[in-house]
Amino acid sequence: MTTGIRGGPQGAAVTFENVTKDYGQVRAVDELSLDIAQGRTVAFLGPNGAGKSTSIDMLLGxxxxxxxxxxxxxKPPHDAITAGHVGAMLQSGGLLSDVTVRELVTLMSRLHPRPLPVDDVLERANITEIAERKADKLSGGQTQRVRFAIAIAGDSDLIVLDEPTTGMDVENRQIFWAAMKTQAERGKTILFATHYLEEADQIADQVVVINKGRLLANGTAADIKAQAGFQKISFRLPGVTRDRLLMLPNVVSLEVINERVLIQTSDSDKTFYSILDAGYRPEEIEITALGLEQAFVAITQQDNGADAPEARAEDAR
Amino acid sequence: MTGVLALTRLEVLRALRNRRVMFFTILYPTVLFLLSASATKAGQTVDGTNISYRTYYLIAYASFGALGAALTTNAQKIATERKEGWIRQLRLTALPGNGYVLSKIASATLATVPAIIIVFVVGASMGVHLSFAKWVTAFLVLWIGALAFTAMGIAIGYGVPQDSVQMVNILVYVAGSFLGGQFFPLTGALESIGKVLPTYQVRQLATDVISGAHVPSSGVAILLAWTAGAGTLAALMYRRGVDAD
Structure with a gap:
């Protein structure tokens, strides 16, 4: 995984070590420990208020x-930024008024210790055709692309993107991720937070799930799916009750709607054979793998069910 | 330092493009000066002084323009740019931590130059005659005196919520100018109140300098105290603001 970039200990691009952040009584991030190796593309997932933005803010100093x-x-985050290791795209906020897109990108490139040619940056971010427009008079998707240009205006080693594709249409989203892949191929470490789980599934080679300020899962998208309860079994079984099926092995969750049974299981074979062994003969059987989205929902729900309702980090910011 | 320069250059460009800024710093003071000066006869002097009304208004409206340039745009911009996350974005660059506020001070200091000069030029064309040395001294007094307003602009920008900045600005700008004698010469109680304000003192100091009158040290002291006070307040508000950004 070493890519030969100037590195910290173990070549990690980012290290969180027992990081806690409290806002008054509310704990937004709780003993978070995490390593991100150089050269990876990492997705940061979590429900609203899970502590993603707070974690990213701490990572950016x-x-x-x-x-x-x-x-x-x-290095401490601020030192890494001053040294030009980090380019970042923040989630919210308007761009400067009374300047063109080109002037804004030029400024950001000048503010970087290793500036990149402005025309290249404009092209990579796909904003060459809006370069002479005023930066505060753009559509949501265009604004996001300009923000991305700001993040890549210098030759940074780590690019951090907080919900980069919010407000983009499908086409722009594809263009955006193509640009992102080019950055990854050039050896950059990329860390992005997103609400679109299919993006994480397709683009990230490491997925980090945070819930209630704690690290819930950290691995490939396939690992997360496995952790969630790998498969879903669904069948029709007239006259069955929930209680009788709860005894089945490997069951993660169970739902009975009318005569239809929905089971999430960590081992669909074992669970299904047990159904047969118990003498049931279900009909209309479907066994499918979970998508990352369902996996994400499953593991965060498990986590939320694991302890009693408590002060959530929601709206802590 | 190159980062601060790059940012300052862009700030100046932005000011030149912004109609509101141009209005407050150039057009508005110039037009008010023209109206006030034309209403008086050439050579007519302000009661109890040896300066003509036209010279009085020249200094008054040049200081009014400098006040607008130093105070209003920065206060508004800082508040807006903080709210919209631009300052956070700048903190993710190699720009030094105080680079943003330095560029604001620099651009305000540059913006006051045309505000003063244009009123001077219009005044000269209307028959105000001063020696070159007096033009330069008056300019320097107004220009350096405007630092108090630059500091106030920064204090307001960091200390006042964005939606209230406009109101506070107008209060300081209009009330300060009214009581400072920017709109007409003051007498009696109004003048007594005005004397404690920097708007009055900066205008009076420049007027005394060109009329050759005695420059009272109390006036200089009041102006310096305002500059130091506003500077300290600006530094406090700035630090508090930076921690909250």
């Missing part, structure tokens, strides 16, 4: 952890 340490290429 915009907020200080209450306890624990964050290192970026072995």
């Amino acid at each position: 915009l907020r200080r952890p209450t306890s624990g340490t964050v290192r970026v290429f072995g």
